[in-house]
Amino acid sequence: MKNPEFDVVVIGGGPAGAVAAGLLAKGGVRVALAEQKRFPRQKVCGEFMSAAARVALADMGLVSAFDSVAGPAMRRVWVCPPYSAVVEGNFCADAAGEYPRAIARDTLDDMLLTRAKQFGTAIFQPCHVVRVIGDAKQGFRIERREGIPLSSRIVVLAHGLAGRGDMADGPSDAVAHRGYLCFKAHLSPADLPDDVTAIGGMRGVYAGLIRTSEATMSYTARDGQPPRYNFACVASRSVMQAVGGPEGVLRQVKLVNTHFGRMLACSKPLSPFYATGPLTPGVRQTYRDGRFFVGNAAGEVHALVGEGMTLAMLSGRLLAQTILAHGGCSQPDEAGHAYSHLWHREFAHRYMAGNIFSRVLMNPLVSAMAAGALDAFPELMQWCMRFSGKPAA
Ligand SMILES: Cc1cc2nc3c(=O)[nH]c(=O)nc-3n(C[C@H](O)[C@H](O)[C@H](O)COP(=O)(O)OP(=O)(O)OC[C@H]3O[C@@H](n4cnc5c(N)ncnc54)[C@H](O)[C@@H]3O)c2cc1C
Structure with a gap:
């Protein structure tokens, strides 16, 4: 392709794509980003954001914007088993004294994409990419449903979950947990202290509840409305079918898990229920012949770990830094091999540890025993935090 x-x-305007595009544009690279959905849009997510993501927010110049809309600092976690007492653990601050916080996905994703545009990224939206043709030598032709194809020297695949035809092929150890579906809704009110993330559920259902940002762009907040809470859930397909979908799962969790029942006794949904699935956690690929993979397209960490957004933003940042350090896009293979090496060094162990941890925890026998073990051995909680990629004491 001459003169792309x-x-x-x-391709993809989630946290990984927006950070990669924004930082490349900020570094003087000619960048376009294609996103299939109109923003703001909601996305199934626990909305728990580790403090580790702040370096990417800082490079995007968004720390104070984030701080002004995000929910309160999370200092504690409550593990809420269905038939026994709550076990409390503490989140540790990172080296800069920052704690995790929650932010509504429509707000975060819109904020990042708007900033990428301000840095000079040409945004095509809505723009559904159907095929990517080319290689590192020839350059790329990016075919889309709307309008004439785009052309470029390299392509960044930031399209999230796998399984999207030509764009997602290649080696992968990702395992589809086809038996599990996910959903989320914003609810209010909830009887949950501001600094606590609650996790728990019932057999076949794993749920998280967190106070999230007040501002959200998908639906209008009413004056005087109480704080909003994000309820995110991974539920087995059989439970989902038996109880009649996400609303039924929420009702059932409130009935079976007395802690969630109490916390959500008066809650009403503020938003529709958004559903997705199946989960496909695992490490995929990072570079192939001019195609760079970031965020979930490179590796998906299990939803239970709550680190996916952070790893997506950090991988977008790493990619931009690596391409810029290799003089832009003139040496794609060199930049690609450097990016792969750094990605595996920085992130691969976090994906693998998080995924082993979640798989073990989702075993019904283990999860039944886990609360008792955490209660008896408090240091186990810190070990679990460290293993899932969070700062620990
Ligand atoms: C139930 C659940 C709970 C979770 N909880 C948390 C949590 O608490 N904390 C956390 O950090 N992470 C959590 N995650 C993980 C997190 O949501 C993801 O890891 C994160 O969204 C990945 O970001 P990304 O930019 O790689 O992909 P995405 O956010 O999926 O963005 C990809 C974008 O690409 C676009 N796209 C896809 N295909 C095309 C195409 N062909 N053409 C154009 N555009 C396209 C999509 O529309 C989308 O906007 C959770 C996930 C689930 C399922």
């Missing part, structure tokens, strides 16, 4: 229109086309 752009140096880089990024």
Whole structure:
């Protein structure tokens, strides 16, 4: 492809794609980003954001914007088993004294994409990419449903979950947990202290409750409305079918798990229920012949670990830094091999540890015993935090 229109086309405007595009554009690269959905849009997510993501927010110039809309600092976690007492653990601050916080996905994703545009990224939206043709030598032709194809020297695949035809092929150890579906809703009110994330559920259902940002762009907040809470859930397909979908799962969790029943006794949904699935946690690929993979397209960490957004933003940042350090897009293979090496060094162990941890925890026998073990051995909680990628004492 002679004289491509752009140096880089990024496919997908989630946290990984927006950070990669924004930081490349900030570094002087000609970048376009194609996102299939109109923003703001909601996304199934626990909305728990580790403090580790703040370095990417800082590079995007968004720390104070984030702080002004995000929910309160999370200092404690309550593990809420269905038939026994709550076990409390503490989140540790990172080296800068920052704690995790929650933010509504429509707000975060819109904020990142808007900033990427301000840095000079050409945004095509809604723009559904159907095929990517080319290689590192020839450059790329990016075919989309709407309008004429885009052309670029390299492509960044930031399209999230796997299984999207030509764009997601290649080696992968990702395992589809086809038996599990996910959903979320914003609820209010909840009897949950501001600094606590509650996790728990019932057999076949794993849920998280967190106070999230007040501002959200998908639906209008009413004056004087109480704080909003994000309820996110991973539920087995059989439970989901038996109880009639997400609303039924929420009702059942409130009935079976007395802690969630108490916390959500008066709650009403503020938003529709958003559902997705199945989960496909695992490490995929990072570079192949001019195609760079970031965020969930490179590796998906299990939803239970609550680190996916952070790893998505950090991988977008790492990619931009690596391409810029290799003089832009003139040496794709060199930049690609460097990015792969750094990605595996920085992140691979976090994906693998998080996924082993979640798989063990989702075993019904283990999860039944886990609360008792955490109660008897408080240091186990810190070990679990460290293993799932969070700062620990
Ligand atoms: C139930 C659940 C709970 C979770 N809880 C948490 C949590 O508490 N904390 C946390 O950090 N993470 C959590 N995660 C994980 C987190 O949501 C993901 O890891 C994160 O969204 C990955 O970001 P990404 O940018 O790689 O992909 P995405 O956010 O999926 O963005 C990909 C974008 O690409 C677009 N796209 C896809 N295909 C195309 C195409 N062909 N053309 C154009 N655009 C396209 C999509 O529309 C989308 O906007 C959770 C996930 C689930 C399922």
